[in-house]
Amino acid sequence: MDLVLSPYAESDLPDFAPVFRAIVAAGETYAYPESLSDDDIQRLWWEREPGRTVVARGRDGRFLGSAKMGPNRPGRGAHIGTASFMVAPDARGSGVGRRLLDEVIDWHRRAGFAGIPFNAVVETNVAAVRLWQSAGFTIIGTVPGAFDSATHGPVGLHVMFLPLG
Amino acid sequence: MDLVLSPYAESDLPDFAPVFRAIVAAGETYAYPESLSDDDIQRLWWEREPGRTVVARGRDGRFLGSAKMGPNRPGRGAHIGTASFMVAPDARGSGVGRRLLDEVIDWHRRAGFAGIPFNAVVETNVAAVRLWQSAGFTIIGTVPGAFDSATHGPVGLHVMFLPLG
Numbered sequence: 056m057d058l059v060l061s062p063y064a065e066s067d068l069p070d071f072a073p074v075f076r077a078i079v080a081a082g083e084t085y086a087y088p089e090s091l092s093d094d095d096i097q098r099l100w101w102e103r104e105p106g107r108t109v110v111a112r113g114r115d116g117r118f119l120g121s122a123k124m125g126p127n128r129p130g131r132g133a134h135i136g137t138a139s140f141m142v143a144p145d146a147r148g149s150g151v152g153r154r155l156l157d158e159v160i161d162w163h164r165r166a167g168f169a170g171i172p173f174n175a176v177v178e179t180n181v182a183a184v185r186l187w188q189s190a191g192f193t194i195i196g197t198v199p200g201a202f203d204s205a206t207h208g209p210v211g212l213h214v215m216f217l218p219l220g
Numbered sequence: 221m222d223l224v225l226s227p228y229a230e231s232d233l234p235d236f237a238p239v240f241r242a243i244v245a246a247g248e249t250y251a252y253p254e255s256l257s258d259d260d261i262q263r264l265w266w267e268r269e270p271g272r273t274v275v276a277r278g279r280d281g282r283f284l285g286s287a288k289m290g291p292n293r294p295g296r297g298a299h300i301g302t303a304s305f306m307v308a309p310d311a312r313g314s315g316v317g318r319r320l321l322d323e324v325i326d327w328h329r330r331a332g333f334a335g336i337p338f339n340a341v342v343e344t345n346v347a348a349v350r351l352w353q354s355a356g357f358t359i360i361g362t363v364p365g366a367f368d369s370a371t372h373g374p375v376g377l378h379v380m381f382l383p384l385g
Contacts, residue, residue, distance in 0.1 A: 079295065086297030128340070130244065131368040132251030132377070169374070172363045174339070175293070196361020196379050198337045203296040209334065212297070214361050214379055 058119055058151065060158055063101050063108035070118035071110070072096050074143045081144075082205030084180050105133075105166070109158060111151055119146040122155040124162055127172055136168040140183075152186055160190060160217070169220055176213040177202045184213065192217045223284055223316065225323055228266050228273035235283035236275070237261050239308045246309075247370030249345050270298075270331075274323060276316055284311040287320040289327055292337055301333040305348075317351055325355060325382070334385050341378040342367045349378065357382045 063071075072093045079087045091099070102108045106125020112118055120142035126133040138159040142151045163171050171192075176184060178197060188194075192215040200209035228236075237258045244252045256264070267273045271290020277283055285307035291298040303324040307316045328336050336357075341349060343362060353359075357380040365374035 082296055086293035086295045088294045127366065128251035129253045130251045131247055131370075132340070132366060134368060134374075135363070135366045169365055170363075172366065175297070194361075195363055196359075198300070198335075198360055198379065198381055199383065200334055201292065201297060201300045201337065203299060205296075209299075214363065216363055218364065 057114050058111045058154060059114065060109050060111055060154070063110050063121060063123075065097070067110050067118070067121070068093055068097050071100065071121055071141075074118065074120075074141055075100065077144055078141050082203075084177050084183070085139075085141075086175065086202060100139075107162060109155070111155060117146075119143055119149075120151045120155055122159050124159050126168075127174070134167075134169050136163045136166070136171050137174060138163075138171065147182075152183070156186060156190055160219075164219055170216060170218045173213075173215040175202070176215050177204065178211040178213055179204055179207050184215075187215050187217075190217065222279050223276045223319060224279065225274050225276055225319070228275050228286065228288075230262070232275050232283070232286070233258055233262050236265065236286055236306075239283065239285075239306055240265065242309055243306050247368075249342050249348070250304075250306075251340065251367060265304075272327060274320070276320060282311075284308055284314075285316045285320055287324050289324050291333075292339070299332075299334050301328045301331070301336050302339060303328075303336065312347075317348070321351060321355055325384075329384055335381060335383045338378075338380040340367070341380050342369065343376040343378055344369055344372050349380075352380050352382075355382065 102123045102125045108123040111120045122140045124138040127135045127137040195214040195216045197211040199211050201212040204210045267288045267290045273288040276285045287305045289303035292300045292302040360379045360381045362376040366377040369375045
């Protein structure tokens with residue numbers, strides 16, 4: 056898909072907030088609260104330095120998705136990064152997630168991070184698990200029943216990891 | 221050890237903040253920033269409802285340690301808990317950690333949580349790993365090199381888990 060990546064800006068919020076709410080309400084991939092205000096959503100998603108949030112849009116300006124990235128932990132854990140992704144439901148299966156993932160991995164390499172854990176990948180989110188695996192991530196372990204999936208009930212959360220360097 | 225557990229109160233801060241700073245500065249167990257103000261430390265450690273923070277003191281009032289506990293994630297992850305522990309360096313090896321752990325497990329059971337993950341247990345913190353294992357926690361997986369230990373360099377962070385119910 057022909058898309059343009061740019062840093063997240065406040066003007067992205069009207070497009071991003073409904074996508075965030077739709078994904079959280081679907082109850083299959085993210086353990087965020089359901090009743091966040093637009094400001095809450097922006098605060099949660101917009102990573103400032105040393106982190107970063109990017110937005111993907113089509114050439115026509117259509118909002119396609121977003122990824123946020125940054126240190127996994129402060130202090131003695133800050134040499135390891137992490138990231139989260141949201142792809143607009145009507146843009147799924149068109150390579151947006153892959154493009155955002157490539158950008159996230161490149162950014163971590165450029166910034167000198169030693170690796171990228173994804174701390175909570177819902178095991179029934181098979182498309183995401185396969186995408187991360189295709190980029191070299193492996194499943195480090197699975198916390199059983201830690202996510203209450205809307206359709207599957209309690210399912211595991213994978214910790215996945217990609218070493219860099 | 222003869223100790224008394226009570227809910228964390230603002231009056232605990234002058235005793236807790238130096239312990240927090242000493243543990244973080246030692247660089248062996250926690251990836252918190254090193255230059256936090258007293259207010260930052262209290263904000264980070266004092267879990268309000270639906271979470272909880274407890275303080276352990278000797279019968280003479282001496283500060284021995286503290287534990288914080290609460291939902292591991294919001295929304296569809298809130299049926300799973302988690303906790304963090306700090307024992308005063310001069311109270312180590314006297315059973316304070318064990319007492320705090322028992323309290324944390326009891327609290328999770330009473331509150332109906334389905335399990336307790338510890339998300340980032342430094343693998344070289346052998347005393348803690350053994351204590352958690354003695355209570356039934358198992359190592360789910362280890363993110364390699366994710367903690368920059370002051371004496372060992374990059375070491376792994378275990379995800380440990382105790383199912384309840």
